[in-house]
Amino acid sequence: MAKTFDKLAYNSLNDFVYGSAPNPVKTKHGLVIGGGAIYPELNFTLPPMEVTAANMPEIKQIYSEMIDGVLKRAVELHAPGLVVEFEMLPEMTLVPEWGIEVNNILVNAIAEYHAKYGLKGALRSTPGDVREFKRPPVQRSGEIYQNLLRTIEGSAKGGADFIAIETTGGKEVHDEALVNADLTKVIFALGIMGTRDMKFIWEKIVEISNANGAQAAGDTACGFANTAMVLAHKGFIPNVFAAVVRVASVARTLAAYEAGAVGPNKDCGYEGVYCKAITGSPIAMEGKSAACAHLSAVGNIAAAVADLWSNESVTNVRLLSDIAPVVSIEQLIYDCRLMNLAKEKGYGVTFRDLLADSDSKWDPQAYVLRPDVVLDISKDLIKAKTPFLRTKAGAKLAIDKIRKAVDNNEIIIAEREKPWLDIMDNQVEAIPDDEEKFWHEIKGELELDKFIPSEYELK
Amino acid sequence: MAKTFDKLAYNSLNDFVYGSAPNPVKTKHGLVIGGGAIYPELNFTLPPMEVTAANMPEIKQIYSEMIDGVLKRAVELHAPGLVVEFEMLPEMTLVPEWGIEVNNILVNAIAEYHAKYGLKGALRSTPGDVREFKRPPVQRSGEIYQNLLRTIEGSAKGGADFIAIETTGGKEVHDEALVNADLTKVIFALGIMGTRDMKFIWEKIVEISNANGAQAAGDTACGFANTAMVLAHKGFIPNVFAAVVRVASVARTLAAYEAGAVGPNKDCGYEGVYCKAITGSPIAMEGKSAACAHLSAVGNIAAAVADLWSNESVTNVRLLSDIAPVVSIEQLIYDCRLMNLAKEKGYGVTFRDLLADSDSKWDPQAYVLRPDVVLDISKDLIKAKTPFLRTKAGAKLAIDKIRKAVDNNEIIIAEREKPWLDIMDNQVEAIPDDEEKFWHEIKGELELDKFIPSEYELK
Amino acid sequence: MDLNQLSLAVQKGNAAKVKEIVNEALAQKVSPSEILNTGLIDAMSVVGEKFKNNEVYVPEMLMSAKAMNAGMQVLEPILTSTGVKPIGKAVIGTVKGDLHDIGKNLVRMMLKGAGIEMYDLGIDVTAEAFLAKAKEVQADLVCLSALLTTTMPYMESVVKEFEKAGVRDQFTFVIGGAPVSESYAKSIKADYYADDAVVAVDVAKKILAQKK
Amino acid sequence: MDLNQLSLAVQKGNAAKVKEIVNEALAQKVSPSEILNTGLIDAMSVVGEKFKNNEVYVPEMLMSAKAMNAGMQVLEPILTSTGVKPIGKAVIGTVKGDLHDIGKNLVRMMLKGAGIEMYDLGIDVTAEAFLAKAKEVQADLVCLSALLTTTMPYMESVVKEFEKAGVRDQFTFVIGGAPVSESYAKSIKADYYADDAVVAVDVAKKILAQKK
Ligand SMILES: [Zn+2]
Ligand SMILES: [Zn+2]
Ligand SMILES: [Zn+2]
Missing domain, CATH: 3.40.50.280 (Cobalamin-binding domain)
Structure with a gap:
């Protein structure tokens, strides 16, 4: 299933718009994602409670309550379709039966609403990357790894439409790199460790998904670029740094597509916009209507080229109106209604540009999601020939693009952010193009008790 | 301060758009509402806890936490301005000191953020209409009534920009009328009881507000038309009935403006769109980003001609990202950003129509908020000469308009809703134009222990 | 006697009819508790079901409740005197x-x-x-x-x-x-x-x- | 001896300089606990304040922490032997x-x-x-x-x-x-x-x- 991507999926910026992807994906109940319209993707999680065998009956009941509330409201609001994401808690992958049982509850509820009301629902099942439960993580063998694969297989067999995951290979180095705003190590973690792990694990995911009736959807640099985003939001690291990490993470997420994933990419992977530009696969994104899960600087712009519009995650806490998942689905449906109507009336590109322009000057993290910037950078990024070189190129291209935008007053950044552009530039400059050479240069600076080099084909 | 409105504030549908009102209102820190841009209006309330003297220290601390969180996030997101609504809990009006103390905390926080960051914040203080605490309610005298006035006075003196209220005069009859879907009694309750009480109480509110440095903002048919909306949402009464109640409620809310209110009208008063068409005063509205407080059929269309965009109300429950009020302000700010940019780029009317068209065919309650429908109905409604006749005219005009839209497939309603158009039509038809006559006709059918006729100048 | 007619009258919210049938049934010596359970209370269950299935609105349910009450007014003195208690x-x-x-x-x-x-x-x-x-x-x-x-x-x-x-x-x-x-x-x-x-x-x- | 220089070296995250000044101070018989409190810990407080005021980022704070640690390595054996305990x-x-x-x-x-x-x-x-x-x-x-x-x-x-x-x-x-x-x-x-x-x-x- 290995694919290579060496040119953009788009010829014109005008085609690069929400709801439409060159390679749409069709679900079991007939929902076409990327086929013209944008649909909601609803995610929910448990309220404060432990995931134990004793709690499983209650847990299943909570998921039932959430899915029923969400589907009921979707029907009431005449939503034509939606995707539900089941992001498993760690224990639900460590004990595959638990994840699979909940997976099946959701599959059945979706089928029931399709039969009764014609609602085209689909399920994205997202096991947790529990391989990091052991420290240092064993990425390619052992019981935990086997349970991850079993959970994927069981979810697919149980009827999930999509399999997604937030993999974390390379995080062992990346966390430290982030809090130290060390771009060299970020690029090592993403470009060598991350992309190698992605290739390995996504070939497995594609194989198991395909063999069991599900589609391999996509990954997210959540543990990398979103951690950077959160740190920047708290003022821990510069926004420009987080923005560069985002683009540096593209090649890592892209590796899933090279291994045969078909989309939709996972909601929290904002770098998905680059993957869409390069692969033509549809993507999920999250913005203002995911504020329940995390605040962000990309509330509107995140929707500009999205094919699914997500709330990221809510617990079923009770708000004044209803439980939070129902509140979320209502907000997402109204957002999608508006965007779809704009498109139908011929204002798709206009609306996309309003979404982009309304955010892009306030934060470099928003700026690098601009559709024009995405196509521009992607075009050059794919000229690099390996995942590692694309990671490095992504960082460099982002730095240059941001610098230019700052100079042209297209982005407003704090004075203290500015020196970081030079700092990062110098760091990237010094990174060799040869992976082995880079590994031997950097080895001495890494905490080698934190990861197992051989799990990343490093000696 | 008595005013009369006998023509529309608009000559052209193209001018009737969000963010702009013919008679804008300016706040103490210089925010102009209705001056071109739409701003967020943020409301919050207490989590489950009793309002008692013993709890007041904690209550004040919770309000402090909420206002600080909201203002901080507004600054981070570069919001140019916002209105905060302090909707008092009943005890905070029954014991004016309590309401005033919290009012002052909010005033001070807003002033601090204006001084430090230039954020143009404004406070809308909304005492509760506690007159109904006694049953049957004493509307125009007594201790409770005096405390209501004292709370208004104290809030205005304390520095609130706006005074609003949700009055409930007539609800004694209206509640019963609603659950029985009895339009005759609805019109009596709104058109005679409600409008008379409004005239009385709003003359007081205008006088006290003006004398103490605040502006008298507006009212809402919350206890009337929103109760109808909620009952319709639950399937208790027909949606067409709720839609007709909405338009029948216009004359009641309008009475505040006749008494000298200047806006912005209160968020939950969806009939505010009619008041804006008639008076030219700005209005607050709430839709999809108020889903935390109540689900609705008007998620997008509610914004079409709004000048403030509100979340209605949230408690400070903690979500995964932050406390709910912070989540709300983030969503509102992004909504407003997008709408304001659309306007700046010349797409104001286009965006307004997208908002309206995306909802209006799915529910008659949405349909009657369409800007074109609002201007059409308002034009005829103000031909009626008294508040009562306007109430009756509103109902009749709404029935006719909805019927036509159903016939033209501009609204999709359930088959079982359709007979209600005739039922309502017959009921309105039978109502005499003379108020005294109506009262004597209907008297026998009312539960006369539920209200005091003389409080409504009825004998 | 067929209490089905009584049930239908309750469901339609026809209070006058309900009173009439209850009186008729009593004259025909139908037991008061059977009139209550089969004629009135069961009718309200049917109305409740219809409401759940989105077939009727609350106002219609309330009319049925009023019709049922009309029947109860006739029935109650007899129920009390025969020792039948409310549920x-x-x-x-x-x-x-x-x-x-x-x-x-x-x-x-x-x-x-x-x-x-x-x-x-x-x-x-x-x-x-x-x-x-x-x-x-x-x-x-x-x-x-x-x-x-x-x-x-x-x-x-x-x-x-x-x-x-x-x-x-x-x-x-x-x-x-x-x-x-x-x-x-x-x-x-x-x-x-x-x-x-x-x-x-x-x-x-x-x-x-x-x-x- | 002016421990201000030490504080500045910590704030700037200059580990080598910190070590040097700590050694110098010890040589000049400045009490180890004064070096610790006035030179090192107070410096970190200043850095913390700067962070709160959005003047520095975490990486800068961490560099200061590392510099402080460099000083601590010199200081610790002496602190232990003189019975000074960590706070x-x-x-x-x-x-x-x-x-x-x-x-x-x-x-x-x-x-x-x-x-x-x-x-x-x-x-x-x-x-x-x-x-x-x-x-x-x-x-x-x-x-x-x-x-x-x-x-x-x-x-x-x-x-x-x-x-x-x-x-x-x-x-x-x-x-x-x-x-x-x-x-x-x-x-x-x-x-x-x-x-x-x-x-x-x-x-x-x-x-x-x-x-x-
Ligand atoms: Zn994530
Ligand atoms: Zn209200
Ligand atoms: Zn409100």
């Missing part, structure tokens, strides 16, 4: 500090339609008032309503008042209102949560059936 | 079932920078492990981190484990993490909630000052 008794009210009564009134009307004797204490009701009335009428159910986050904690005060008086276990508490939930009911040791008036009827019937 | 000891970890460690690590580094001896148990830590280590090192503080709604209840299990062992009152619990809040801390009977690493330092200092 249960309930005290209902909106708790202290809270003025919302529309939902509470609906529950009252629906429970009455289900044949339960209702004692409505109105709004802004203290714990003491709930306790006094529940003891006085020997209620089976105590139904509490609250619509504000700031009044719902008072529901717990009511339950505690009953505990303090040592009579908690003699009554079954059913609570409802927008901010209230199943888990809140559990947390304050109320017995049941009812989402709306129709669910309240199901819950009440279940409780009263268990008590038998 | 406090803390055990820290992310609770069972939870893999998030970036926030926990930041807290560890910041507390260390404040002069507190840190024992990091890592992630996925059981209640038993927290208890054993806290008792072993006679910790002042036990710092718990959780980032999932499904692992935060385990914090309560940790507190209970200490209660069960009858040593709850010998330790002060500080908890943190995205889903955690002040009121949650209260509800599980933890002592303090810290919003982020910088707040954690303030809280820890307050606790240790009170203990004296």
Whole structure:
């Protein structure tokens, strides 16, 4: 299933718009994602409670309550379709039966609403990357790894439409790199460790998904670029740094597509916009209507080229109106209604540009999601020939693009952010193009008790 | 301060758009509402806890936490301005000191953020209409009534920009009328009881507000038309009935403006769109980003001609990202950003129509908020000469308009809703134009222990 | 005699017809409790089902309830004299500090339609008032309503008042209102949560059936 | 001798310079505890303040912490031999079932920078492990981190484990993490909630000052 991507999926910026992807994906109940319209993707999680065998009956009941509330409201609001994401808690992958049982509850509820009301629902099942439960993580063998694969297989067999995951290979180095705003190590973690792990694990995911009736959807640099985003939001690291990490993470997420994933990419992977530009696969994104899960600087712009519009995650806490998942689905449906109507009336590109322009000057993290910037950078990024070189190129291209935008007053950044552009530039400059050479240069600076080099084909 | 409105504030549908009102209102820190841009209006309330003297220290601390969180996030997101609504809990009006103390905390926080960051914040203080605490309610005298006035006075003196209220005069009859879907009694309750009480109480509110440095903002048919909306949402009464109640409620809310209110009208008063068409005063509205407080059929269309965009109300429950009020302000700010940019780029009317068209065919309650429908109905409604006749005219005009839209497939309603158009039509038809006559006709059918006729100048 | 006609008259909300058939049935020596159960209460169950299936609105349900009441007025003196008791008794009210009564009134009307004797204490009701009335009428159910986050904690005060008086276990508490939930009911040791008036009827019937 | 230069070197994150000045100061017989408090710990307070005022980022703070550590390495043997103790000891970890460690690590580094001896148990830590280590090192503080709604209840299990062992009152619990809040801390009977690493330092200092 290995694919290579060496040119953009788009010829014109005008085609690069929400709801439409060159390679749409069709679900079991007939929902076409990327086929013209944008649909909601609803995610929910448990309220404060432990995931134990004793709690499983209650847990299943909570998921039932959430899915029923969400589907009921979707029907009431005449939503034509939606995707539900089941992001498993760690224990639900460590004990595959638990994840699979909940997976099946959701599959059945979706089928029931399709039969009764014609609602085209689909399920994205997202096991947790529990391989990091052991420290240092064993990425390619052992019981935990086997349970991850079993959970994927069981979810697919149980009827999930999509399999997604937030993999974390390379995080062992990346966390430290982030809090130290060390771009060299970020690029090592993403470009060598991350992309190698992605290739390995996504070939497995594609194989198991395909063999069991599900589609391999996509990954997210959540543990990398979103951690950077959160740190920047708290003022821990510069926004420009987080923005560069985002683009540096593209090649890592892209590796899933090279291994045969078909989309939709996972909601929290904002770098998905680059993957869409390069692969033509549809993507999920999250913005203002995911504020329940995390605040962000990309509330509107995140929707500009999205094919699914997500709330990221809510617990079923009770708000004044209803439980939070129902509140979320209502907000997402109204957002999608508006965007779809704009498109139908011929204002798709206009609306996309309003979404982009309304955010892009306030934060470099928003700026690098601009559709024009995405196509521009992607075009050059794919000229690099390996995942590692694309990671490095992504960082460099982002730095240059941001610098230019700052100079042209297209982005407003704090004075203290500015020196970081030079700092990062110098760091990237010094990174060799040869992976082995880079590994031997950097080895001495890494905490080698934190990861197992051989799990990343490093000696 | 008595005013009369006998023509529309608009000559052209193209001018009737969000963010702009013919008679804008300016706040103490210089925010102009209705001056071109739409701003967020943020409301919050207490989590489950009793309002008692013993709890007041904690209550004040919770309000402090909420206002600080909201203002901080507004600054981070570069919001140019916002209105905060302090909707008092009943005890905070029954014991004016309590309401005033919290009012002052909010005033001070807003002033601090204006001084430090230039954020143009404004406070809308909304005492509760506690007159109904006694049953049957004493509307125009007594201790409770005096405390209501004292709370208004104290809030205005304390520095609130706006005074609003949700009055409930007539609800004694209206509640019963609603659950029985009895339009005759609805019109009596709104058109005679409600409008008379409004005239009385709003003359007081205008006088006290003006004398103490605040502006008298507006009212809402919350206890009337929103109760109808909620009952319709639950399937208790027909949606067409709720839609007709909405338009029948216009004359009641309008009475505040006749008494000298200047806006912005209160968020939950969806009939505010009619008041804006008639008076030219700005209005607050709430839709999809108020889903935390109540689900609705008007998620997008509610914004079409709004000048403030509100979340209605949230408690400070903690979500995964932050406390709910912070989540709300983030969503509102992004909504407003997008709408304001659309306007700046010349797409104001286009965006307004997208908002309206995306909802209006799915529910008659949405349909009657369409800007074109609002201007059409308002034009005829103000031909009626008294508040009562306007109430009756509103109902009749709404029935006719909805019927036509159903016939033209501009609204999709359930088959079982359709007979209600005739039922309502017959009921309105039978109502005499003379108020005294109506009262004597209907008297026998009312539960006369539920209200005091003389409080409504009825004998 | 075919009580089906009576049931249909209740379902259609035809009070005059209901009265007429009840009188006719009594003349024909149909047992009063059969008239009550087969003719009136079952009819209201049918109406409740129709409501759940989105076939009728609340106003239609209320008309049926009124028609049923018309029949009850004829029946009651006879039921009392023959020792037939109501299927249960309930005290209902909106708790202290809270003025919302529309939902509470609906529950009252629906429970009455289900044949339960209702004692409505109105709004802004203290714990003491709930306790006094529940003891006085020997209620089976105590139904509490609250619509504000700031009044719902008072529901717990009511339950505690009953505990303090040592009579908690003699009554079954059913609570409802927008901010209230199943888990809140559990947390304050109320017995049941009812989402709306129709669910309240199901819950009440279940409780009263268990008590038998 | 002017310890201001030392403070500046820490603030600038210049480890080599810090070492040099500490050695120089010792040679000039400045008391080790004065070097520690005036030169090193106060410098970190300044850095913390700058962070709060958005003047520096975390990486800069971490460089200062490293520079301080360089100084500590010189100082520690002397402090130990003269009987000067660290201002406090803390055990820290992310609770069972939870893999998030970036926030926990930041807290560890910041507390260390404040002069507190840190024992990091890592992630996925059981209640038993927290208890054993806290008792072993006679910790002042036990710092718990959780980032999932499904692992935060385990914090309560940790507190209970200490209660069960009858040593709850010998330790002060500080908890943190995205889903955690002040009121949650209260509800599980933890002592303090810290919003982020910088707040954690303030809280820890307050606790240790009170203990004296
Ligand atoms: Zn994620
Ligand atoms: Zn309201
Ligand atoms: Zn409001």
